[in-house]
Amino acid sequence: MSADHQQNPIFVWFRNDLRIHDNPCLHAAIKQGLVQPIYLLDPRTFQASSFGLARMGTHRRRFLRESLENLRTQLESIGLDLLILNAKPEELFPKLLKSIPHAKLFFSHEYAFEETQIEAALAYELSSAQWEGFWTGTLMDPENLPFTLENVPNGFSSFRNKVEKYASIPEPVPTPNKAIGFQKHDWGEDLFALSVFAERENTDQQLQEIETMGLAPINPVADLADELDTLKTKWEQSFKGGEEAGLARLDYYLWQTDLVATYKKTRNGLIGTDYSTKFSPWLANGNLSARMIASEIHSYEGQRTKNDSTYWVIFELLWRDFFRFAALKYGRKWFAKGGIQSNVREYQNNKDYFEAWISGRTGFSFMDANMRELATTGFMSNRGRQNVASFFTQNLNMDWRWGAEYFESMLLDYDPASNYGNWMYNATLGHDPRSRFFNIELQANRYDSSGEYVMLWCRELKKVPLSLRHEPYIHNQSMFVAPIIDLEKSYEEIRKRA
Numbered sequence: 001m002s003a004d005h006q007q008n009p010i011f012v013w014f015r016n017d018l019r020i021h022d023n024p025c026l027h028a029a030i031k032q033g034l035v036q037p038i039y040l041l042d043p044r045t046f047q048a049s050s051f052g053l054a055r056m057g058t059h060r061r062r063f064l065r066e067s068l069e070n071l072r073t074q075l076e077s078i079g080l081d082l083l084i085l086n087a088k089p090e091e092l093f094p095k096l097l098k099s100i101p102h103a104k105l106f107f108s109h110e111y112a113f114e115e116t117q118i119e120a121a122l123a124y125e126l127s128s129a130q131w132e133g134f135w136t137g138t139l140m141d142p143e144n145l146p147f148t149l150e151n152v153p154n155g156f157s158s159f160r161n162k163v164e165k166y167a168s169i170p171e172p173v174p175t176p177n178k179a180i181g182f183q184k185h186d187w188g189e190d191l192f193a194l195s196v197f198a199e200r201e202n203t204d205q206q207l208q209e210i211e212t213m214g215l216a217p218i219n220p221v222a223d224l225a226d227e228l229d230t231l232k233t234k235w236e237q238s239f240k241g242g243e244e245a246g247l248a249r250l251d252y253y254l255w256q257t258d259l260v261a262t263y264k265k266t267r268n269g270l271i272g273t274d275y276s277t278k279f280s281p282w283l284a285n286g287n288l289s290a291r292m293i294a295s296e297i298h299s300y301e302g303q304r305t306k307n308d309s310t311y312w313v314i315f316e317l318l319w320r321d322f323f324r325f326a327a328l329k330y331g332r333k334w335f336a337k338g339g340i341q342s343n344v345r346e347y348q349n350n351k352d353y354f355e356a357w358i359s360g361r362t363g364f365s366f367m368d369a370n371m372r373e374l375a376t377t378g379f380m381s382n383r384g385r386q387n388v389a390s391f392f393t394q395n396l397n398m399d400w401r402w403g404a405e406y407f408e409s410m411l412l413d414y415d416p417a418s419n420y421g422n423w424m425y426n427a428t429l430g431h432d433p434r435s436r437f438f439n440i441e442l443q444a445n446r447y448d449s450s451g452e453y454v455m456l457w458c459r460e461l462k463k464v465p466l467s468l469r470h471e472p473y474i475h476n477q478s479m480f481v482a483p484i485i486d487l488e489k490s491y492e493e494i495r496k497r498a
């Protein structure tokens, strides 16, 4: 250990970068000093959203716990002990850094308003020599974008064209195989620092408590547990949180199965685990780095096949970058009622509609199947998400933020930039304000022509003939709930509003 290392105690605050591979923040800390990794269970994450939902629902809590358990193991393998604390960063770190001479704080930057506000509060409390932020959550860094953050283009095509023409994706940083952690004496003599150190004894308990902290999450399909639990168990076994599971999925999707070579043809699928990459839950928690995915795809293209499909996965990851940089640019506006268009219109905000929508009982089987899948597993296909969001914001004319908050609570891959960005887009309040909506029955017939998908999640369709599974209300012996709205009339209303 060099003298420099000894004089540089660095707290690495893990956020949505729960991995040791391609982690520029951890990489830099290990190079420069003694490292103490910390994860904070911020009480705000477990409180109610503005519409009264638990901000982090059951599925996300499970995935987070598993991600942290795996991070702990991964860090132990390189000689570091993860400390997990219940605290707000802007309260803990200034006090902690004051109590340990020369200590520094390293962390990964985030992209959405609340998270960047926390960074601003830390920057205000700490001297610039005491902290450093790293970009670890996107393909591109703001520094290698061919425009400033204030000038992020307003359309995805323009963003992508410029990035593809003038920038290139940096290579992942190496995975560390050894690090030097804090020893007891590195915590010094200060009582506050020692009380934080003592929390090391409670890591197991903190992990267990994630699932019961704060506001209890709802389960809108609890009464369907008997018929849906097998699907739930199957999903949970396939999708475990953590870096190792994320890297295994990457290996599976590329090298073991070559699924990546047909992605563009299968990506609009609805059933099973293989029609799309399913990288999103691991990306959202930072178990998997976007750059690692791009780098592996480039190797795959060199060694096996390079085609539209291999390109398209990176194209989709650029959408993710686009939303992240746009969220940074727009700040608070990303979450505003009128969206980035500042176009506030009257919504219905009907509680019965909301309840019917979340519990998969609107009477429209394609909506209901998707919503039951989400409530049961924490996942829904991109095709499903677009349709249920369009139905919620356009046909039901509900406040888009209510739907987005429900997704925030439920989605395993919840990411404020992608979630609110996509919701805004579907509510026509985002980058493209043109009037647009999905015809949900046409969509159902196109993407679920056999009716197999709706049947999987809505068993009461058993008695409905195949040809009517997307319009069960036409069948007079249907056991399916009656539609909550007159669909045709709702399309007329949408056209009138346009």
Ligand SMILES: Cc1cc2nc3c(=O)[nH]c(=O)nc-3n(C[C@H](O)[C@H](O)[C@H](O)COP(=O)(O)OP(=O)(O)OC[C@H]3O[C@@H](n4cnc5c(N)ncnc54)[C@H](O)[C@@H]3O)c2cc1C
Binding pocket: 267, 276, 277, 278, 279, 280, 281, 283, 284, 313, 316, 317, 319, 320, 323, 380, 381, 382, 383, 385, 386, 389, 407, 411, 413, 414, 415, 416, 418, 419, 420, 422, 423, 426
């Ligand atoms: C209303 C709505 C809400 C959404 N909320 C989220 C969210 O909270 N978190 C999230 O990661 N995605 C969100 N998406 C985008 C998209 O549905 C998911 O990224 C995708 O379904 C995840 O499955 P996958 O990993 O198999 O995707 P794939 O089709 O395999 O795509 C590969 C990766 O590209 C990225 N990607 C793909 N489509 C999009 C997109 N439209 N926007 C941004 N990134 C994209 C994701 O990181 C994804 O993992 C939302 C879409 C809609 C319409």
